[in-house]
Amino acid sequence: MRRKLAAGNWKMNGTGRNLVEIETLARDHAESVVDLILCPPATLIERAARVAGPVLIGGQDCHAEASGAHTGDISALQLRDAGARAVILGHSERREAHEEDSAMVREKARAAHAENLTAIICVGETLAQREAQNTLDIIGAQLSLSVPDSATGHNTVIAYEPIWAIGTGKVPSTDQIGEVHDFIRSRLERRFGAGVGRSVRLLYGGSVKPDNAAQIFAVSNVDGALVGGASLRAADFSPIVAALEATA
Numbered sequence: 133m134r135r136k137l138a139a140g141n142w143k144m145n146g147t148g149r150n151l152v153e154i155e156t157l158a159r160d161h162a163e164s165v166v167d168l169i170l171c172p173p174a175t176l177i178e179r180a181a182r183v184a185g186p187v188l189i190g191g192q193d194c195h196a197e198a199s200g201a202h203t204g205d206i207s208a209l210q211l212r213d214a215g216a217r218a219v220i221l222g223h224s225e226r227r228e229a230h231e232e233d234s235a236m237v238r239e240k241a242r243a244a245h246a247e248n249l250t251a252i253i254c255v256g257e258t259l260a261q262r263e264a265q266n267t268l269d270i271i272g273a274q275l276s277l278s279v280p281d282s283a284t285g286h287n288t289v290i291a292y293e294p295i296w297a298i299g300t301g302k303v304p305s306t307d308q309i310g311e312v313h314d315f316i317r318s319r320l321e322r323r324f325g326a327g328v329g330r331s332v333r334l335l336y337g338g339s340v341k342p343d344n345a346a347q348i349f350a351v352s353n354v355d356g357a358l359v360g361g362a363s364l365r366a367a368d369f370s371p372i373v374a375a376l377e378a379t380a
């Protein structure tokens with residue numbers, strides 16, 4: 133049985149004064165039956181890890197190399213050293229704004245695995261791709277190119293994040309979410325075999341809020357959520373976590 137997972141992505145939000153949100157989350161879910169990961173900006177990782185209790189702290193990106201002349205970048209080795217245990221890779225905002233392609237995401241995931249970080253690998257289609265009925269082709273290609281051979285259920289999580297649902301308040305129907313999650317599951321099983329393929333957790337991401345979380349968590353092959361805006365405040369994230377706990 134896969135353990136459920138709620139992950140939060142703070143993006144470029146938060147300073148030291150927001151660490152209280154992580155402390156509150158850790159306190160409210162001290163005995164949680166689900167896993168929790170919070171990915172604050174890199175500047176907060178070390179301080180967050182000190183107050184996070186059972187909440188694992190993650191980065192939002194890493195470089196594929198361990199060190200070198202890469203101004204402004206951060207390596208998996210450095211994330212681990214700062215106290216991170218996971219890293220989000222291939223988020224659509226990075227694929228778009230930093231022109232990251234799936235081959236780059238795969239190399240980053242390899243680097244994350246080498247440092248014992250859980251790679252949360254994001255895939256998702258644009259609205260135009262969905263309207264052209266290309267969703268499964270796009271997801272299939274992203275998946276096969278972005279996920280390295282080193283993936284296991286322990287070190288890899290896949291987040292399905294339709295780009296048109298991120299930060300927009302628009303959410304796919306539960307049938308649409310289920311179709312993509314079932315497809316991802318079958319692709320993983322085909323490539324890695326039933327053992328690994330069934331053990332990788334699949335998160336849905338895109339405008340998950342306290343009032344739609346329970347509905348989304350009832351969908352087959354949804355093992356949790358990757359949450360952006362609603363992860364910034366414990367008052368919003370906590371009810372989402374509670375909805376997930378209710379399914380575990």
Ligand code: PEP
Nearest residue numbers: 298299337338339360361
């Ligand atoms: C995200 O950016 O990963 C995300 C899911 O954002 P939001 O929850 O704000 O749509």
